[in-house]
Amino acid sequence: MTRVLVADDSETILLLLRTRLEMEGYEVTTVSDGQQVLDTVTDTDPAQAPDVILLDAMMPGKSGIDALRELRGSGVDTPVLIVSAYREQEILGDTAGLGADGLVAKPIDFDDLLGRIADLTA
Amino acid sequence: MNPSLANRLRIGFAITFALLAGVTVIGVGRLFQLRQDYEDDISKSFQLELSAEHLRQAFLIEQAALRGDPENLGAIRERYQRARAASDETARAALGLAEGDAEATELVEERTAAERRWRAAVAQPILRGRSPPPAANQAGLGREVVRIADDLISYETDRRESLRDEVSDDTRDTSLLVGAGFVAGLIAAVLLFSGLISSMRRPLEGLVGAAGSLAGGDLQTRVEVGGPAETATLGMAFNEMADELQSAYKRVEENRRRLAVILNSMSDGVVTVDARGRVTEVNPAAGRLLPPARLGMLIGDVLVERGVPERRVQSMLAGTEQEELRIGDAESTLALTASRLGTPEGGAVISVRDVSERARLERMKDEFVLTASHELRSPLTSVHGFAEVLKLEREKLDPKHAETVDIILSNTSHLVRLLNDLLDLARSDAGRLTIKAEPCDVAALIDDAVQTMRRRTDGRGQRLEVEVEPGIPRVRVEPDRIKQVLVNLLTNANEYCPDGATITVTANRVGGEVELAVADDGPGIPVDQIDHIFERFGRGEAGASQRVGGTGLGLAIAKSLVEAHGGAIGVTSTPGKGSTFRIVLPLLAESEDADPDTQVLERR
Numbered sequence: 001m002t003r004v005l006v007a008d009d010s011e012t013i014l015l016l017l018r019t020r021l022e023m024e025g026y027e028v029t030t031v032s033d034g035q036q037v038l039d040t041v042t043d044t045d046p047a048q049a050p051d052v053i054l055l056d057a058m059m060p061g062k063s064g065i066d067a068l069r070e071l072r073g074s075g076v077d078t079p080v081l082i083v084s085a086y087r088e089q090e091i092l093g094d095t096a097g098l099g100a101d102g103l104v105a106k107p108i109d110f111d112d113l114l115g116r117i118a119d120l121t122a
Numbered sequence: 123m124n125p126s127l128a129n130r131l132r133i134g135f136a137i138t139f140a141l142l143a144g145v146t147v148i149g150v151g152r153l154f155q156l157r158q159d160y161e162d163d164i165s166k167s168f169q170l171e172l173s174a175e176h177l178r179q180a181f182l183i184e185q186a187a188l189r190g191d192p193e194n195l196g197a198i199r200e201r202y203q204r205a206r207a208a209s210d211e212t213a214r215a216a217l218g219l220a221e222g223d224a225e226a227t228e229l230v231e232e233r234t235a236a237e238r239r240w241r242a243a244v245a246q247p248i249l250r251g252r253s254p255p256p257a258a259n260q261a262g263l264g265r266e267v268v269r270i271a272d273d274l275i276s277y278e279t280d281r282r283e284s285l286r287d288e289v290s291d292d293t294r295d296t297s298l299l300v301g302a303g304f305v306a307g308l309i310a311a312v313l314l315f316s317g318l319i320s321s322m323r324r325p326l327e328g329l330v331g332a333a334g335s336l337a338g339g340d341l342q343t344r345v346e347v348g349g350p351a352e353t354a355t356l357g358m359a360f361n362e363m364a365d366e367l368q369s370a371y372k373r374v375e376e377n378r379r380r381l382a383v384i385l386n387s388m389s390d391g392v393v394t395v396d397a398r399g400r401v402t403e404v405n406p407a408a409g410r411l412l413p414p415a416r417l418g419m420l421i422g423d424v425l426v427e428r429g430v431p432e433r434r435v436q437s438m439l440a441g442t443e444q445e446e447l448r449i450g451d452a453e454s455t456l457a458l459t460a461s462r463l464g465t466p467e468g469g470a471v472i473s474v475r476d477v478s479e480r481a482r483l484e485r486m487k488d489e490f491v492l493t494a495s496h497e498l499r500s501p502l503t504s505v506h507g508f509a510e511v512l513k514l515e516r517e518k519l520d521p522k523h524a525e526t527v528d529i530i531l532s533n534t535s536h537l538v539r540l541l542n543d544l545l546d547l548a549r550s551d552a553g554r555l556t557i558k559a560e561p562c563d564v565a566a567l568i569d570d571a572v573q574t575m576r577r578r579t580d581g582r583g584q585r586l587e588v589e590v591e592p593g594i595p596r597v598r599v600e601p602d603r604i605k606q607v608l609v610n611l612l613t614n615a616n617e618y619c620p621d622g623a624t625i626t627v628t629a630n631r632v633g634g635e636v637e638l639a640v641a642d643d644g645p646g647i648p649v650d651q652i653d654h655i656f657e658r659f660g661r662g663e664a665g666a667s668q669r670v671g672g673t674g675l676g677l678a679i680a681k682s683l684v685e686a687h688g689g690a691i692g693v694t695s696t697p698g699k700g701s702t703f704r705i706v707l708p709l710l711a712e713s714e715d716a717d718p719d720t721q722v723l724e725r726r
Contacts, residue, residue: 010500016507023514085499107503107538110510 002121003027005050007037007067008083009059017054020110026117034062034070041076050078051121054104057084065098072099079120083108127350130318138311145307149300153293160289166219167278167285170226173216174274177233180209181267188248199249206245209237216274229277233270240267318350325349325357332360341368391474395421397467399439411456411474421472425449425458439470448477455481488552495545502541506534536673543675547658550682557686559598564629564636565590567601571608572627578616585624586612594629597636597707603683604707607691610676611640611703617672619644631709635689638705646697655693656681 004026006017014030021028029050031037037053044050053071055064068080080099085106101120104113125133187205190198213234220226240263247254254260328345335343344364347357385392391408393415395401399422404415415424422435428449438447438460447458457477463469509530516524549555568588579586608627615625619642628639647655659674684691688708695701 010504012504013500013507016504016511019511020507023511085496106499107506107534107541110507 008056034067141307145303171278178271229274325353396469491548540673575612590629607680615642641702643700647695
């Protein structure tokens with residue numbers, strides 16, 4: 001079963017993503033800031049490690065962008081999709097430079113999101 | 123009113139003529155008279171002289187008559203009587219001729235007396251046969267008579283001499299008098315005319331002087347009205363003209379003062395420049411807002427120093443720049459607008475307004491819209507997402523609820539589009555719309571957009587045709603943005619046109635630009651709406667908005683995007699016949715220095 005780690009500071013968004021992804025048959029873990037993402041990735045048994053990570057760009061505490069930078073800095077190459085209310089290219093440019101595998105704009109187009117997750121975990 | 127100059131001249135000529143004519147007539151008459159008298163006198167004098175000669179002869183005959191034979195006394199007497207009668211007759215005639223001349227009369231009478239004495243002393247004794255007086259006595263008395271006649275002759279000779287002298291003197295005197303009369307007449311004429319001239323000269327000199335000082339700016343100048351009718355009329359006309367000039371100048375001056383007060387009290391700056399861009403006027407506000415602008419400076423220097431491109435300054439001064447020119451920073455923003463003065467010398471008036479507050483509010487608004495549309499995204503994501511979740515499980519819902527979910531989904535979709543559009547516009551307003559331009563093939567751009575739309579046009583049975591001019595050069599644009607614009611135009615055509623309509627996309631090279639056009643044969647745009655079509659929510663009435671699904675922001679975004687590329691967008695439409703939207707994009711070669719300020723088409 002494909003594991004998806006989702007990080008967002010909004011409980012509602014987390015609930016929505018969990019609901020939709022589970023409906024699609026993914027195993028979903030949700031966290032609410034960047035630090036928890038790092039903790040989850042390092043603490044988890046490699047066999048149970050997430051196959052794809054959805055990171056909200058803006059979160060209180062450690063942001064998704066910061067978390068991505070640190071993940072890539074520590075050699076983790078798990079595919080990462082940045083979820084952002086900002087569709088702007090400066091963020092896409094930054095994220096691509098940081099090693100993100102794509103940008104998903106809010107409001108989320110689930111057809112698009114699911115397609116990309118499928119591509120990244122194929 | 124004084125007599126007119128013409129009348130004065132006429133009178134002057136008449137008087138002069140009369141004077142000279144009078145002098146001439148009198149002079150000539152007098153000369154004639156002198157001559158006549160002289161000739162009469164001379165003729166009388168000759169006659170008298172002749173008469174005196176006759177008297178002499180008559181006396182000689184009388185003396186001779188006494189000689190002869192004393193015996194024949196009868197014959198002597200008879201002869202003597204005849205001679206004496208002839209002599210008396212001659213003496214009477216001489217007396218007649220001498221009438222009027224006292225001396226001649228006296229001489230004639232003296233001679234007659236002497237003759238009488240001779241007759242008494244000599245003739246009577248002889249005639250009576252008595253012995254005559256001694257011969258010496260006889261001769262003395264006879265000589266006396268002859269001498270007096272001789273005296274008369276020489277008197278007359280002398281008299282003629284003196285008459286000649288007299289007449290010559292008189293002629294000379296008369297001539298002199300006539301000459302003097304002429305001279306006097308001429309002097310009178312000269313005085314008359316110089317009087318006339320001086321009567322005109324004073325008013326004319328006054329006019330000349332007044333005209334000079336009027337031209338020199340002294341509008342108080344008036345002339346004294348006087349002189350002949352003509353100069354008086356001229357003077358009055360001059361004064362009226364000066365009055366008019368003064369009151370016109372007063373009005374102008376009042377206007378100028380009023381304008382100056384208005385200009386000086388304005389909070390907006392006003393700068394006027396001549397055709398070369400040199401500052402000719404600057405009000406206090408402009409001096410404050412746009413230091414160091416002051417008289418005589420080149421406005422270009424002032425503006426270029428503030429970071430305005432030289433080219434924009436030029437187009438502003440030429441009056442071709444219709445956009446407001448903004449200069450300054452976050453702290454202080456000035457808006458400059460220029461209008462041509464329209465005077466033959468050229469030049470422009472530039473108004474300078476401090477729009478710092480407006481710019482600050484606009485920035486706040488832009489930031490607010492950006493933030494608000496971002497903040498709306500998360501809740502909207504939830505609403506839309508959960509509605510989708512419900513839709514995925516619609517078999518578990520009763521049909522009424524399933525329909526409700528569809529409504530929620532369609533409305534949240536609309537909200538999402540609206541938010542995206544608002545965000546695009548807010549970004550453009552905030553100056554955050556960045557274009558990542560790259561050389562693009564025009565045909566490929568169109569093809570991409572057309573492929574996106576094909577399903578929807580087919581769905582309504584609309585024909586979607588593409589005509590691209592062969593060999594059209596590439597353009598430097600960001601493909602996604604131009605595709606967004608084309609899709610927007612095609613979506614409008616698709617939604618506003620009836621089923622079965624024809625939509626044509628064309629691309630042509632026009633001068634140094636590429637023109638993309640989206641034409642349809644739909645209902646067209648109502649005349650009262652076409653001017654507002656590129657404004658936000660500037661689309662048609664409620665009827666139309668209910669029929670179509672757009673946000674009302676599409677064309678405003680399209681305009682922002684095209685202009686951000688240095689291009690322009692415009693529309694022409696005939697109600698009932700269709701509409702054509704045209705996008706003009708700079709060609710690749712020229713796009714390197716493409717200027718996003720060039721806006722031409724949208725103003726048609």
